[in-house]
Amino acid sequence: MATTTNKQKKVTFSKEQxxxxxxxxxxxxxxxxxxxxxxxxxxxxxxLIIFALFVFQMLFSGVHALNGLxxxxxxxxxxxxxxxxxxxxxxxxxxLIYAIFHLVNMVDARKVAKQSILSPDTVSHTPTQLLKxxxxxxxxxxxxxxxxxxxIFTIVFPVLVTIFIAFTNYDFYHIPPATLIDWxxxxxxxxxxxxxxYRDTFGAVFxxxxxxxLSATTLQIVVGIFCAIMMHxxxxxxxxxxxxxxxxxxxxxxxxxxxxxxxxxxxxxxAINTQVIPLLNHLPLVDIPMISWKTDPxxxxxxxxxxxxxxxxxxxxVLTSGILQxxxxxxxxxxxxxxxxxLQKFRYITLPQIFAVAAxxxxxxxxxxxxxxxxxxxFNGGGxxxxxxxxxxxxxxxxxxxxLTTGTSPQYNIASAITLIISAIVIFVSLLVFKQTKAFExxx
Amino acid sequence: xxxxxxxxTQKNQRFWTKFxxxxxLLFISAVILYPLLITVTSxxxxxxxxxxxxxxxxNWTLDxxxxxxxxxxxxxxxLNTLVVxxxxxxxxxxxxxxxxxxxxxxxFAGRKQTLKFFLLVQMVPTTAALTAFYxxxxxxxxxxxxxxxxxxxxxxxxxxxxxxxxxxxxxxxxDLDESARLDGAGHFRIFWQIILPLVRPMIAVQxxxxxxxxxxxxxxxxxxxxxxxxxxxxxxxxxxISNPKNQQVTLxxxxxxxxxxxxxxxxxxxxxxxxxxxxxxxxxx
Numbered sequence: 001m002a003t004t005t006n007k008q009k010k011v012t013f014s015k016e017q018x019x020x021x022x023x024x025x026x027x028x029x030x031x032x033x034x035x036x037x038x039x040x041x042x043x044x045x046x047x048l049i050i051f052a053l054f055v056f057q058m059l060f061s062g063v064h065a066l067n068g069l070x071x072x073x074x075x076x077x078x079x080x081x082x083x084x085x086x087x088x089x090x091x092x093x094x095x096l097i098y099a100i101f102h103l104v105n106m107v108d109a110r111k112v113a114k115q116s117i118l119s120p121d122t123v124s125h126t127p128t129q130l131l132k133x134x135x136x137x138x139x140x141x142x143x144x145x146x147x148x149x150x151x152i153f154t155i156v157f158p159v160l161v162t163i164f165i166a167f168t169n170y171d172f173y174h175i176p177p178a179t180l181i182d183w184x185x186x187x188x189x190x191x192x193x194x195x196x197x198y199r200d201t202f203g204a205v206f207x208x209x210x211x212x213x214l215s216a217t218t219l220q221i222v223v224g225i226f227c228a229i230m231m232h233x234x235x236x237x238x239x240x241x242x243x244x245x246x247x248x249x250x251x252x253x254x255x256x257x258x259x260x261x262x263x264x265x266x267x268x269x270x271a272i273n274t275q276v277i278p279l280l281n282h283l284p285l286v287d288i289p290m291i292s293w294k295t296d297p298x299x300x301x302x303x304x305x306x307x308x309x310x311x312x313x314x315x316x317x318v319l320t321s322g323i324l325q326x327x328x329x330x331x332x333x334x335x336x337x338x339x340x341x342x343l344q345k346f347r348y349i350t351l352p353q354i355f356a357v358a359a360x361x362x363x364x365x366x367x368x369x370x371x372x373x374x375x376x377x378x379f380n381g382g383g384x385x386x387x388x389x390x391x392x393x394x395x396x397x398x399x400x401x402x403x404l405t406t407g408t409s410p411q412y413n414i415a416s417a418i419t420l421i422i423s424a425i426v427i428f429v430s431l432l433v434f435k436q437t438k439a440f441e442x443x444x
Numbered sequence: 445x446x447x448x449x450x451x452x453t454q455k456n457q458r459f460w461t462k463f464x465x466x467x468x469l470l471f472i473s474a475v476i477l478y479p480l481l482i483t484v485t486s487x488x489x490x491x492x493x494x495x496x497x498x499x500x501x502x503n504w505t506l507d508x509x510x511x512x513x514x515x516x517x518x519x520x521x522x523l524n525t526l527v528v529x530x531x532x533x534x535x536x537x538x539x540x541x542x543x544x545x546x547x548x549x550x551x552f553a554g555r556k557q558t559l560k561f562f563l564l565v566q567m568v569p570t571t572a573a574l575t576a577f578y579x580x581x582x583x584x585x586x587x588x589x590x591x592x593x594x595x596x597x598x599x600x601x602x603x604x605x606x607x608x609x610x611x612x613x614x615x616x617x618x619d620l621d622e623s624a625r626l627d628g629a630g631h632f633r634i635f636w637q638i639i640l641p642l643v644r645p646m647i648a649v650q651x652x653x654x655x656x657x658x659x660x661x662x663x664x665x666x667x668x669x670x671x672x673x674x675x676x677x678x679x680x681x682x683x684x685i686s687n688p689k690n691q692q693v694t695l696x697x698x699x700x701x702x703x704x705x706x707x708x709x710x711x712x713x714x715x716x717x718x719x720x721x722x723x724x725x726x727x728x729x
Contacts, residue, residue, distance in 0.1 A: 082579050107553075139631045140550030144558075147543035147602050150535075154599020155565050158576035165575055227472065230465050244712070245473045248480060251711040253660040255678050256700040259685060260483045263693060271482055310475070371569045373663045378682065398572055402663060405574045412575045419572040430567045 017117050024113035025106055034109030038116060042127045047105055054098050065091040072168070073180050081181035082170075089160050093152065159423075166416040172409040188417045198414065201389040201400075209396040212305065213370045219309035220369075221362055224316025225354060229346075231317075232324045250314035258378040261307050265293040265379075295384045297393035304394060308375050312365065316358075323357050324350070363433045367426050371398045397422050487697035508698035518699055520673055521680035525658055528590055528676060532597040533654040537647060540602060544609025545635055549621065559610075566603035570596075571663055581668060588670040596664055597657060605650055612646040613639070645717035652714050659703055677703055 013021070028034025032048030035041075069088025073079025116123050124133045169184045192198045227246055231239065249257065264271045273290045280286050293303050327349065335345050355362075369375075373396075376382055382395035382403065390407050391400045397418055404415040490503040512518045546552075547559060577596060578587075586592030616639055624638045658665070658676055666679045675683075677699065684696040 083583055086579060086583050135631070137552075140546040140552040140555075143542040143546035143550075146539040147606055150539055150595070150599045151565065151602050154596050155568065155570055155603070158570060158573040158580065159565075159568060161576035161579060162573045165579070170575075230468055233461075233465060235462060236465060236469070242469050242473065245476055247712070247715070248476055248708075251708045252480065252704045253656070253678075253707055255660050255662050255682070256483070256704055257479065259682060259696065260479055260700070263685060263691070264479055264482060271479075276478075367567065367569075371572065373571070374660075378662065398569070398663075401572055401574060402667070405578070406667060412578075416573075416575050419569075419575075422572055423568050426569060427564065427567045431564075434563070 013117065020117065021110055021113040024109040028106045028109035031102060031105040034106070035112070038109060038112045038123070039125055040112065040123070040130070041125070042130055050101065057094070062091050062094070072182060073176075076180050077177050079180065080177040082176050085164055085168075085181070086161065089157065089164060092160070093157065162416045162419050165413055166420050168413055170412040170416075171414070172411070184413075188413045192414065192417060192421075197389055201387055201391050202418075204387040205391050205395055205397055205400050208301075208394065209370065212301070212376075212394075212396055213366055216305045216308040216372075216375075217312070217362075217366045217369045219305060220312035220365060221316050223309055223313040225320050227313065227317045228320035228324055229350070231321065246317055247314050249311050250318075254311055255374055255378060257311060258307065258375060261303075262379045265303050267292050267294050294380055297385055300380055300384060300394050304375060304379055307379065308369065308372070311375070312369075316362075316365070319358050319361055320354055323354050327353050359436075360433065363430060367430060370396075370426060371422065372396070373398045373402065377402065483697050483700055486694055487701050489694055508694040509702075512695055512698050512702075516680075516684075516695065517672055517675070518677070518680065521675045521677045522702070524590065524674060525676040525678075528594050528597070529655045529658040532594045532658060533651050535594075536598045536601055536605070536654045537651050539598070540605045540609045540650060541640075541643075541647060543602075543606045544613050545639065547606070547610040548613030548616075549618075549639070559607075562603040562607055566607065570600045574664075574667055577664070577668065587668065588674055590669075590674065593658075593665060593668050593676075596668070597654075597661070601654060601657070605653070609643075609646060609650065612643055616642050648714055649717055652710055656707055656710075659707060 024034045024037050026034075027037050028047075030048075031051040032044040032046075035044030035047055065084075065087045068084040069091070071084075072081045073084050112123055124130045166188055167183055167185060168181045169187070170181045173179070174181050192202050230236070231242060231246070236242070265273075267273065267290070270293070272293065277288050277290065280288060291299050293299050331349050332345055335349060340348070376394055376396050376399045380392075380394060382392035382399045385393045387393055387395070389400075390403045395403065401415045401418050401422075404411045404418070487508055488504045488506065490505045490507060547555065581587040581589075581592050584592075586595075620638055620642075621634050624634045629638070658678075660678060661676075662678050662682070665676045666682075669675055669679065672680075672683075681696055681699045681703075684692040684699070
């Protein structure tokens with residue numbers, strides 16, 4: 001529909017011609033009329049039908065749905081607040097999509113009017129011409145439609161509903177259809193930050209989430225880079241075998257290894273306490289007692305961070321290996337002539353090169369661990385102990401959300417509000433880095 | 445005299461570099477292999493262990509594998525996972541290939557804005573929107589249904605993977621399209637016959653990722669699938685050892701092997717192409 005006109009030379013239009021374009025644009029305030037004015041009857045009819053369908057839908061159910069979104073129902077047991085909310089959300093999306101169509105329609109009318117002045121022959125009037133035109137210019141849109149439909153359903157819409165629920169009182173006291181749900185404004189956010197029970201839990205969980213994200217991811221990156229540098233040394237033999245072994249933690253599905261580790265770290269019967277520690281104690285001067293991996297929060301945290309290092313380093317290792325191979329040898333040779341030692345070579349050549357290429361990937365690793373539910377939940381269920389409001393000592397925000405949603409007394413609104421807070425943090429940090437690394441700058 | 449000494453210290457130094465390197469590599473190999481070997485060997489042990497440990501002189505048996513299919517619903521879970529994995533793989537790969545191609549090859553109105561939109565929504569942790577999925581599932585009857593889970597899996601991966609796909613399409617030179625167009629090929633033919641065969645490695649990688657995801661994803665599957673017979677392997681296997689009083693370690697280990705082995709084979713088979721796919725798509729942005 002929207003034709004991509006390449007940057008044309010500046011053409012000055014006469015007053016009449018400008019009036020012609022203006023008229024087409026304004027007429028298409030009612031979709032179709034502008035197209036009729038441009039003598040595109042077929043297109044005009046289609047646009048008019050879409051417009052009529054939208055008006056029809058608005059009158060017969062749209063207004064009702066929007067009204068429901070404001071009240072969220074009035075009679076308990078009859079009105080299901082959640083369904084009313086969802087219908088309202090759908091209506092909003094529909095209106096948004098229509099608004100885009102409306103805008104496109106006006107831009108189209110103006111473009112065609114301009115086209116009819118500059119090169120009247122290229123304007124399509126008959127249905128066949130139109131269809132051909134649509135096929136040529138709309139092919140790209142056609143290709144993206146499936147992706148968009150799926151995304152609207154599984155990303156845009158859930159985000160919208162999450163935002164809505166965060167501003168309601170949807171919890172175990174208010175379960176529709178028995179009771180109605182009401183808008184409560186910023187109450188939920190207020191209670192997270194001011195109500196002592198939630199505030200303390202949020203503080204504790206958030207603090208640990210940050211410590212966990214930073215330490216686990218940094219461990220992953222350091223071990224990954226170190227392995228890559230070790231393997232890159234030319235004298236290393238059996239590179240293939242070591243290469244396969246180093247990739248194994250990535251190849252085996254994570255949930256399997258986490259559950260295995262969960263068992264291996266068992267306090268009384270696990271292999272670490274019954275096999276590894278006794279073995280280490282054979283060494284001179286080493287005497288380690290049994291460690292309460294699952295019942296002492298400190299040791300659980302140590303275990304979780306180490307296991308994530310184990311799980312996540314191969315990815316960094318593979319990436320870094322690729323980068324190391326691309327650093328030209330003469331850079332190192334030149335630095336040796338200048339008298340650089342191994343550490344200086346690493347500090348001033350290797351490390352900057354790695355970061356230049358892999359920095360965005362490192363950031364995605366941090367955001368991944370920020371939301372690494374499996375690691376936390378499958379190892380020890382977020383436990384041991386409790387820091388209030390259902391959260392255990394090793395729960396991170398996302399596993400706390402899971403518990404708030406699935407527990408015996410679900411707090412859907414709190415969970416949704418925390419989801420929004422998480423998303424805001426992740427998006428903010430990612431944007432900051434993507435801006436730095438110029439991922440937003442496109443090729444044209 | 446002096447040079448000989450220098451030569452000697454250099455040789456000495458080289459020996460120690462080698463020594464520490466190999467020591468490190470052997471140590472990390474042990475750390476990687478130890479827990480994996482524990483799991484693998486446990487699967488072949490008789491009886492019902494309380495916990496894993498590495499013992500090489502035990503009664504070896506295939507009993508656990510047999511029990512997996514006779515006493516538990518493992519076969520059903522495996523089938524469920526395959527259905528979910530294959531469907532979401534097919535649909536997602538199709539959607540992202542089409543969209544990635546459009547973003548790489550066409551300059552259409554709204555292209556830049558929507559690309560930025562993709563980059564933005566890619567950061568939203570959709571799995572955290574549990575309540576929203578729950579409410580939606582309630583409304584359209586998707587609770588405890590595979591199709592709903594499939595839909596959520598597909599959608600979540602689209603923005604990121606479209607972005608990577610577009611990056612890979614960008615590496616295919618534009619001259620190919622132009623010469624094909626001059627020869628009179630239409631939109632569809634250029635896409636299908638000229639460009640698509642060239643991005644096969646990336647499609648294979650994307651297919652592998654989409655296929656592997658349902659085998660490991662726990663949170664959404666656990667939340668949305670409510671009845672045992674609908675479980676995927678990840679949540680099914682977890683039930684074997686989630687009860688601390690009744691740990692069926694050998695069963696878990698046997699079930700884990702049947703998942704890990706095929707996935708590892710796929711992984712190492714496609715490893716070369718996904719490493720290049722990762723860097724080609726990632727760095728071009």
